Amino acid sequence: MSATRPPMTAVGADRLRDELEYLKRVKRPEIVAAVAEARAHGDLKENAEYHAAREMHGFNEGRINELEAALSNSEIIDTERLAVAPRIVFGAIVDLVDLDSEAEVTYQIVGDLEADIKKNLIAVSSPIARALIGKNEGDEFDFVAPNGTKTYEIKGVRYK
Structure with a gap:
């Protein structure tokens, strides 16, 4: 193996x-x-x-x-060479809207060692990144956060 x-x-x-x-x-x-x-x-x-x-x-x-x-x-x-949008995979930059609060946030899914939440770089192994992988632009999903379940809509997916 x-x-x-x-x-x-x-x-x-x-x-x-x-x-x-x-x-x-x-x-x-x-x-x-x-x-x-x-x-x-x-x-x-x-x-x-x-x-x-x-x-x-x-x-x-x-x-x-x-x-x-x-x-x-x-x-x-090289995430610039990925041509899989609107599907979310490693390297995706994802625009999300919290459907309860209407707050918007943008994350990029990166490797564990390069993750930095202050720069909105989330580790591929993080719970929210795992919830995002495989989803598409326009999808809604629930995510269990420390402060309760959040429902997000994926507004945009891009690679750069």
């Missing part, structure tokens, strides 16, 4: 590559310099600056490893 590779949008992959480049080329040298400076202050057992710099180094290296693994294991999908 072959494991499926988690999807990631091309835009999200570019964003993560930029972060990886920053961590390697800018942050790593800063941390190495901070460790060297703290080490120069003498006794390492009671040197809080040294321990803080080493901890920062560990976090940075962990994030570098996480990003490298995600980028090498993910299937990068």
Whole structure:
């Protein structure tokens, strides 16, 4: 049985590559310099600056490893090439209307690592994304949110 590779949008992959480049080329040298400076202050057992710099180094290296693994294991999908509208699949930008409050919201369905609710990027594994997958523009659906069941209408589906 072959494991499926988690999807990631091309835009999200570019964003993560930029972060990886920053961590390697800018942050790593800063941390190495901070460790060297703290080490120069003498006794390492009671040197809080040294321990803080080493901890920062560990976090940075962990994030570098996480990003490298995600980028090498993910299937990068160019959402601009998807021609499946009005059906919702990974990468779709979906305009929704809450039928109770008439509030409108737009989400893009993205990979788990690139999700950011503040930017309306929802993870493909999230409950609302799973409720949206396979639906079409014009469909209505119920979604059980933490504050109760919401009924949405899908006003638009696009890919960019």
